[in-house]
Amino acid sequence: MFNELFGLMGMMFCLIVIGFLLRRAGKITDGGKSTLVDMILYVILPCNIIKAFSIEMDPGFWRKFIQLLLCAAGVQVLAMLAAHFCYRRMTKGERQAFQYGTVCSNSGFMGNPLAEGVFGDAGLVYAAVFLIPQRIVMWTAGVSYFSKEEDKRQVYKKIATHPCMVATYIGLLILIFQIQLPLVVEKTVHSLSNCCTAMTMMYIGTILVDVKPAALMDPHQIYFAFLRLIGIPLTVFLLSRAAGADPLVAAVCTLLSGTPAGSTTSILAAKYHGDEPSAAKCVVLTTALSVATIPLWSMFLLSGL
Numbered sequence: 001m002f003n004e005l006f007g008l009m010g011m012m013f014c015l016i017v018i019g020f021l022l023r024r025a026g027k028i029t030d031g032g033k034s035t036l037v038d039m040i041l042y043v044i045l046p047c048n049i050i051k052a053f054s055i056e057m058d059p060g061f062w063r064k065f066i067q068l069l070l071c072a073a074g075v076q077v078l079a080m081l082a083a084h085f086c087y088r089r090m091t092k093g094e095r096q097a098f099q100y101g102t103v104c105s106n107s108g109f110m111g112n113p114l115a116e117g118v119f120g121d122a123g124l125v126y127a128a129v130f131l132i133p134q135r136i137v138m139w140t141a142g143v144s145y146f147s148k149e150e151d152k153r154q155v156y157k158k159i160a161t162h163p164c165m166v167a168t169y170i171g172l173l174i175l176i177f178q179i180q181l182p183l184v185v186e187k188t189v190h191s192l193s194n195c196c197t198a199m200t201m202m203y204i205g206t207i208l209v210d211v212k213p214a215a216l217m218d219p220h221q222i223y224f225a226f227l228r229l230i231g232i233p234l235t236v237f238l239l240s241r242a243a244g245a246d247p248l249v250a251a252v253c254t255l256l257s258g259t260p261a262g263s264t265t266s267i268l269a270a271k272y273h274g275d276e277p278s279a280a281k282c283v284v285l286t287t288a289l290s291v292a293t294i295p296l297w298s299m300f301l302l303s304g305l
Contacts, residue, residue, distance in 0.1 A: 008117040009295045012201050016291070019205025028206055036203050037263075040109065044199055046167035047192035048112045052128040053171030054181065054189075055121060064246050065129060071240055071253045072130040076137045078235060079103045079257075083145070086227060090220055093275025098224045099145040100268060101261030101282045104138045105228070107131060108164070109263060110204070111256045113197035118298045119252060126252040128171060135165055138264070146272035204287050207263060207280075215277075216285045224261075225286050229293045233258030237301075251301040258297050260286035 022028045028036070083099040090098065107114075108131055115127035139158045173179065181189065236257040240250035261283045269279035 006295070009291070009298075012114075012197070013291055015198055015201035016205040016208070016287075019202030020208050021205075022202070023206040023209040033203070033206050036199065036206070040196075040199050040203060042163045044192055044196050045109070045112070046163045047189045048124075048196040049128050049164060049167040050171050050174065050189050051193040052112065052116075052124040053168075053175040054186070055125060055175070056178070057175065064126075064249055067245050068126055068129045068249045068253070069132065071236075071243075071245055071249055072133045074239070075130075075232075075236055075253060075257050076103065076133045078239075079105075079232060080137070080141060082227060082232065087224075091275070093269075094220055094278045096145050096274050097265055097269055097279035097282055098220075100142055101224065101265045101279075101286070102228060102232070103145070104134065104142045104262040104264060105257065105259045106204075106262045106283075106287070107256040107259040108134060108138070109200045110259055113200065114259070114294065115252055115256065117197070118255065118302065119248065122248060123252055125175075126249065127256060128168065130252060130256050131164070132168060135162060135168075138262070142264075143268065146268050146274050204263070207266075207287060208284055211277075211280050211284045216281055216288075218281070221278075221281050221285050224282050225289055228261055228282075228286050229258055229289055233297060247305055251305060255294070255297055255301055258290075258293060260290045 019028070023033070079102050083102040086102070087095045087098045105111075107127070111127045111131060112124055115123035115130075117123075119126070139162065174181070180186075233254045237250060237254040240253055245253075263283055265283050266276060266279040268274070269276045
């Protein structure tokens with residue numbers, strides 16, 4: 001199992017390097033990055049979510065489903081509390097970026113392939129469920145950190161019609177009623193889903209080009225990275241195990257809680273005229289450090305299963 005884990009993380013690291021080199025060489029332009037994001041967000045991730053739910057249920061699944069949903073909601077509450085109390089002495093721009101990055105991790109991009117690689121097919125299903133509360137919070141509390149004037153009706157519309165949420169609805173129907181997709185649809189969905197790891201990791205590599213390494217060693221950035229990659233997942237692990245959660249439920253919630261700041265942090269900072277440098281730095285630093293922290297968390301969690 002550990003050899004497979006190191007192989008997975010090595011593969012992810014290589015994909016990040018490929019994205020970095022392509023971006024540095026100018027083969028992936030700013031427009032190309034935008035297209036890559038759209039492909040991942042509107043096609044590949046939704047297919048990955050649908051694939052995650054296309055499994056046979058075991059008798060104890062629904063008990064674990066409720067546990068997982070409650071645990072995922074608890075993670076979001078914990079993150080919002082951390083966002084509210086942990087950055088009060090920072091500038092407004094830094095505070096906005098760190099608050100959003102605390103509440104919205106990059107598990108929306110890398111959570112599915114990561115959970116599948118570490119925990120197998122069950123991990124992929126659990127990751128899809130875990131991400132439901134985060135996707136809701138991302139378009140409500142998340143956006144509010146940058147803009148207090150967001151039209152609530154538009155926010156709710158974004159939540160309900162987001163491609164990943166629509167894919168979740170479809171996936172739940174498939175899971176609950178054990179629907180068998182037509183063969184051509186199933187093969188298309190699975191084919192696109194299989195691109196998820198490669199595309200998301202290469203996109204993360206393109207982000208690493210935008211900030212100089214020396215600019216990342218800021219005390220506030222290091223503080224945020226520690227909280228995002230160590231503090232939050234450690235708290236989630238301790239609380240979920242103390243509450244008696246299923247070991248795999250606790251493991252998936254912990255691992256996905258320890259992913260880096262969401263790449264949308266810098267996108268929203270730009271959209272709402274926030275502190276773009278701070279937002280970019282927190283994404284890049286936590287992404288770079290997660291190459292070390294995620295394997296460590298994975299080994300620790302696997303040893304307890």
